[in-house]
Amino acid sequence: MEYDFRSIEKQWQGVWSEKKSYEVKESGEKPKFYALDMFPYPSGAGLHVGHPLGYIASDVIARYKRHCGFNVLHPMGFDSFGLPAEQYAIATGQHPAITTETNITRYREQMKQIGFAFDWSREIRTSEPSYYRWTQWIFGKLFESWYDVEAGRAKPLSELEEAFSNNGNYSITASCDDEWWKGLDMSLFPHFGEHFAGTFTATDWNSMSKQARNAILMQFRLAYLANSEVNWCPELGTVLANDEVKDGLSERGGHPVEKKTMRQWMMRITAYADRLISGLEEVNWTDSIKEAQRNWVGRSEGASVRFSGAGSASDCVVDVFTTRPDTLYGVSFMVLAPEHKLVTNFTSDVNKAAVEEYVLTASRKSERERQGEKEISGIALGGSVIHPLTGREIPVYIAEYVLAGYGTGAIMAVPAGDERDWKFAQHFSIEIPDIFEGYDTNTEVCSNDTAQLKNSGSLDGLAKKLSVPAALDLLEKDGFGERRINYRLRDAVFSRQRYWGEPFPIYYENDIPQLIEEETVTLPTVDAYLPTTDGEPPLARAKREDWPVFKGDRMETNTMPGWAGSSWYFLRYMDPNNNKEFCAREKSDYWGQVDLYVGGAEHTTGHLLYSRFWTKFLCDLDLISFDEPFKTMINQGMILGRSSFVYRIQGTEKFVTFEKRKDFKTQRLHVDIALVDNDKLDLEGFRKWRVEFANAEFVLGEDDTYTCGHEVEKMSKSKYNVQTPDELVEKYGADTLRCYEMFLGPLTQSKPWDTQGISGVHNFLRKISRLIDSASDIDPSKPELRIVHQAIDKVTTDLERHAFNTVVSALMIAVNELNDLDTPRSFSALRPLITLLSPYAPHLAEEVWTKIGGAGLVIDSVWPKANPAYLIADEVVYPVSFNGKVRFKLTLPTATSKDEIETLVLADDRTKKQMDGREIRKVIVVPGRIVNIVC
Template identity: 65%
Template sequence: MEYDFQAIEERWKAQWKTDNAYRVEEDPNRPKYYVLDMFPYPSGAGLHVGHPLGYIASDVFARYKRHQGFNVLHPMGYDSFGLPAEQYAIQTGQHPAITTETNIKRYREQLEQMGFCYDWTREVRTSDPKYYRWTQWIFSQLFESWYDVQADKARPIRQLIEALDSNGLDGVHLASDSKWWENLAPKIRAPWGDDFGGQLSADQWRNCSDSTKSQILMEFRLAYLADSEVNWCPALGTVLANDEVKDGLSERGGHPVHRKRMRQWIMRISAYAKRLLDDLDGLDWTDSIKEAQRNWIGQSQGAEVRFNVAETNHQLAVFTTRPDTLYGVSFMVLAPEHPLVPEITIPGHKDTVEQYQQAASLKSERERQGAGDQTVTGCATGASAIHPLTGKKIPIWIADYVLAGYGTGAIMAVPAGDERDWKFAKTFDLQIPGIFEGKDTNTAVFTEKSAILCNSESLNGLTGSEGIPAAIEMLETKGVGSKQINYRLRDAVFSRQRYWGEPFPICYENEIPRLIESTQVTLPEVDAYLPTEEGEPPLARARKEDWNVFEGDRMEFNTMPGWAGSSWYFLRYMDPLNEEVFCSREKSDYWGPVDLYIGGAEHTTGHLLYSRFWTKFLFDIESIGFHEPFKQMINQGMILGRSSFVYRVLGTNQFVTAERRKEFKTQRLHVDISFVEGDTLDTEAFRNWREEYSDAEFILGKDGTYTCGFEVEKMSKSKFNVQTPDELVERYGADTLRCYEMFLGPLTQHKPWDTQGISGVHNFLRKTYRLFAQSDDGSPSDTSLRILHKTIKKVTDDLNRHAFNTVISALMIGVNELLDSKGHQRNILQPLAILLSPVAPHLAEELWQMSEGKGSVMDATWPESDEKWLIADRITYPVSFNGKVRFQLDLDATMEAKDVEKAALQHEKTTAQIEGKTIRKVIVVPGRIINIVVG
């Protein structure tokens, strides 16, 4: 009887479907376990062999947990809004919903064929109105919330209004721009006076019109509308988030990105910076991702110092991490975009300053932060600041090495202790006051905190590290500065000028935004998926009657970004059909949070940060009871393609085999891997591949075949090295593919795909089938029981540490040894079938039946290894001399160290080894090793 994988897999897939075998419901009597795969975008190309790697691993783990008695939630769905479907729509006019539907169908087929245990009744799609209704709801909650810094949580805007009505902003600490009032129109803040510093009184608030109040509140909402510098990508016709821009180019498509000032919806993620940073410590994620998030959040501790601008009322605040070097400040530098630049520049410098500003604004993001381009540029404003401690006048410059978006957009320059300041001072011949004992900072900068300070009055004699707290204290006493913590993390732009995304539940009245709460806003039909002639987003094409709801003067034309829907999808899986709430508290209390999250490492600063942010927000408003979404995460490595090459002799149609290619001048060409079997080219297939190769001639090797060269690179269509799971499933079955992908190597590592190895794994399954075909109900030998229990232990331990590759090896060893020991008795085979079931579910179900197991193998209890069978009665000791193994010694396991030593020393080979030398020491590690030190 042969292993007929096709029949087996088909039969059990059908049976499981009939039995709803993957359906899960909450069950308070059983512990839950939530295994989640990263949300796929259903692309038109379908899955290649690299995609399912993580899905297989999570599926194996989900099944394993189920055997252990856990109630396992293991869902799948689609991040189905997004650019590719829309780009396709622009080109073809086909509605993105249609493309998306087709792609999802294909994905579903591929996923089902792999035998994943997803509960498909929980499938979600971000582009489904029943889903995005709740994405919109979360947005509306963010809109209706502000961040209370004192309580360190989000609170309803209603409570802020109540506070404003009774006490104004007195006693309220909220997250906002540090000078939020400057974002308001001058005529709004005019009544509050020139020296308004943010302390809005109850009277001032009450005197505002409704429209003004709404504009003021906008400064405090967690989802707010603001004019800001955004990453505008003209080629894509939309803005991009910081994490969607790499080296000044769009991540998708690689198009140039410019800075542009636009009115956009923004998420106040910066309010959560500290919590996002601090809570990383408790997560079981890789250090590299946690570290990358820490860098992205970019906390730095230091001080804010205020400088007065000479002969004006203006004040310039700067942030510094080195307040200890205050006495070394010899000039200030502002970002070219700094709002005070025009006001403080003295008449004689206006022209050059404006020219410099102009030049800086024309530079693209890429040029401005371009690697290598570290040429120092800058321009004096002619104005001076007063050093707050010494009272000395210091010049104020502008330069584009100072970023408008970080800190206050201004710095105090300490050339002695800062590389960039030092270079700047050298370039423009500015003073470099020495402040470190024994360091000549005129010739070299000194940036370490270890130097002893001098010329620094009360700080003299302190090291930098000691000087920092002392300096902060001094600044606070003198009232010219204070301790401060700064974050690099900026608020996230939440508008996209696109069609295929969630519409905002927002309309405008006199250009004041208002939430639409009466009905859900759904995507209207439009005549084209392009911006309007006026440059408005595609939704501006919708006529009033195209919208299902139309309120106010106009609807919001932007849509939400891709990360909106994917920031909370793991919550919807817990309660996918609920029409009252995004997820009932009862269900999220049972299922949440995600216990194990498996996916690629490419979402480090995007998805993973945004999900954490929304989770914390939903926790604050008590919609869920946990504040981190993903307890443990594993990032699978990429599966690389193995490309094959042929070598064409230059100027001919002759192709030379790889081993002889050095004899000719050749051109290397990718060849489709489907014509290559173990590096040997099917020359006929190659000739038939393309017209131009039809009369190709081959210079063959000695064995009369054509050998291709190979290289490991990313899988891509253009390299003809893409392997789809479909053909492999057809040829070997899903179980083989699952086992093979796990067998390839450690999950987290990148590895090349090589189909040659798959036959070994397929053989293993065939051998397993053969073992079970002999199933009987005799009693097994001690040897067979030892093999079984050793395998149980190894497989269990390895699954627990997610070492899936060695799980397969252990099973192979087990099956090989059982075949040798004739271990085909039912009480050996049944536990073995369970061990196999996470990795090869179809075959395991068949084998379970063959060995007369009851019910489905999926629900069988995971076997436990019995210590009794793990203890060996004999031990083969390696005997080494000076650490080098010379021979083996088979001894009784119960023998004590003393006797082991004696036995070793008496051995004839020992005598030979120590000939002419003396024994200095004998080390016996019981059960392990004997080492004899001679000399």
């Protein structure tokens, strides 16, 4: 029978859908397994061939686990808020909801034809009010919570208020900004005076105005309002992402961009910094992702050291953070970030103009540009600080390599021990104090942690390990510094000046933000999706009556960022239609953590960090019972496009084949890959492709064909190299696509998409079809069983280690070997093989299952176990090598002992021949592996 994939796939998709085969319910009988894909943003271009890669892998595991007896949750949905739909709306005026709906429909169709075992009854969309009302609800919880550092968890804000009214804030350790009181509007606190340093009594608290209390509480909320800097483009009237800014100009239009301070919602993710690091030990992710997250959080232990200003700046104190307080004697200058608030205090009049210019130049650069700058730049302010130990005056500089957002925005420079400081000192001819034993730091920098200190008072003779704690003691004893832990992680900006995102459930009354708890604040209608002329977000266009819910003086007009909805979606799948709760507790208790999460590594420092943060928070409030969302994760690589090229002889309509292109002066043009098969161009199709090629002539190769050139690059419409899964499903079927995407190579590696090999995989499925036709209901033969059981063993171990590509090879080998047998094939030996096949090619597996007497549906069949008796080989082929080079092979029974092997090898004529009079110095025998003779 011919392999008629079209009717097979249509038929079985119908059966599964009719029987609701992939719908799951919580059940006590089976262990659960939760397989999840990072959910897609439904873009207008539709699903391309890179998307299904991860979905196929998770589908394979979901199906495999189902065969192994697990109750498998494998859902799919859409992260449907986002910029592209909004930009399309700005350009065309069409409401983003319409665009989004159209795109989702397309995505669903594309996914359905690939035959994923998704439980579509659980589909969710972040842009649906029924979903985002719970995103708003979680935001509300964050708004109404604070982080108790001592208890190590988030708590309801009411507990904090109670504590304040009982004891003030004396005994409170809440996560907040350093010197949080400096952000307060002091006019609200008339009796605090100018030396207020952040401590207040119960009496203070109880006598404060509502506004004043709110201002204080705002400093402790996990979702809070604060001033933060954004890239503002006055011309476009909008805030830009760092990506959209190039050299201080907007990428769109090339308008100037400046830094602007805006009042924005923030998320206090820093409260969770330590737990975000320690939690990594509980999850089974790749070391590289864990390492990247650790670095992102960037915990460093060190000291905060105070330097007093000298001369006219004597009333200033500069705080610096350092991880090497022990090198304090090596400090010969200080560098402030250009934005540092004390810059003007240290600037002498003669330097004023130059400093101002430098500050301005630096402010136009992005952080990335500033750190990437190779040229050393900086400027001496003219002022200086006093070295706390030596009392010497130390010049103060500003330089763009010091960032305001990290640490205190100021560093004590130790040129002897830090590469950047050393180069800076060299460049500005600053003295380099010699503080390391055995290093001439005028010619080289010392980066050796075991180097002993010198010229460092009581620290002399100690190396880093001992000198750092000693220095910390010294600092604290003398009172010019203290131990401190610093994080690179910053609180996350949670406001976006966009339309197509979740509205905040917040209104303002006398400028105090108030939470809307009962109702869902849905997006109001607006007349355009652009910011207003005075730079307010698009939602500010909505008039009072346009808002479905309007309270107080005004509504919050920012929207939430893309990561809001995706930070908790894995919970909603457990209980997608609940309109009373975000997720019923018994459901989240049943499904628990995601057992396997598949997605790209590009989410490492965004989504994967934020969802861990929200999960920990929800766990703290006892709303769920686990505090890490994703137990095991695999990161798939990117699929790149393979572009094809034709070569036009300049100024003509003649196209020359790849091999002969160098004989002419040619222009290389992208050609649609649909017109190219194995690098051979479809000449007629090419002429019809575009009008300008209608009269194309060709200079062909030896074999009278036109060969195209090729290159691997990003998939893009303009390069005509986008491959949608649709065409391949149409041409080869979903099962072929599924197997081929897995066969392509290791899931985690990025690789070019190339359909060249697809026919081989398609052939393999056809061979299975024929193999089944040639089988009958007889007793299985021993060689047959041996082949099948070896496949069971290999496929099972490979699936367990997520080696998806070698599973396909193993199945191919089994099918080839079975076909090569000269004994007839039996149904009973083939049945386990078809179960092995079913995660990869479920439609074909289902089709042949009934033919070989399988009961029920193959997707419900039990995963076979390999019988070890069939796996042991009788003989081992020993490669015999001389000095590591294999010279001949010797077949010996498996049971041959090490000594026997040595004797037999040495007795072999070929050994004698190889020796050729040389002396045997050593013989290495690794039983079951190799023999090596050293001579």
